[in-house]
Amino acid sequence: MGAATGAEVALTDSLTALATMPRQIKVSVRMEYFSGGSSIDVRVYNLPERGWGYVQETDRWGEPRWVPGR
Known part of the structure; x- marks a missing residue:
């Protein structure tokens, strides 16, 4: 856990x-x-849509979307 940098989280x-x-x-x-x-x-519940557990992926039409991280 720590400061979010994009989809990554730096450990602190x-x-x-x-x-x-x-x-x-x-x-x-x-x-x-x-x-x-x-x-x-x-x-962990109620994660916000961007960062903090979600990552950005590209769908089959080439559009970016936010999905739960794996």
């Missing part, structure tokens, strides 16, 4: 990334402990 420290994140983005973090291990479930 966590607090800086959270401070620059658009307010509409929601993050859910859950931890579960069980016999033999544990898990962390992170979900």
Whole structure:
């Protein structure tokens, strides 16, 4: 997470990334402990259309469009 440069995101420290994140983005973090291990479930909601999870691609007619990143 960090400062967006086009479709790329430069890595920075966590607090800086959270401070620059658009307010509409929601993050859910859950931890579960069980016999033999544990898990962390992170979900991100409400990403803006440009940057922050979306990338620009060209459709079959040569027109640019924004789609969710992979």
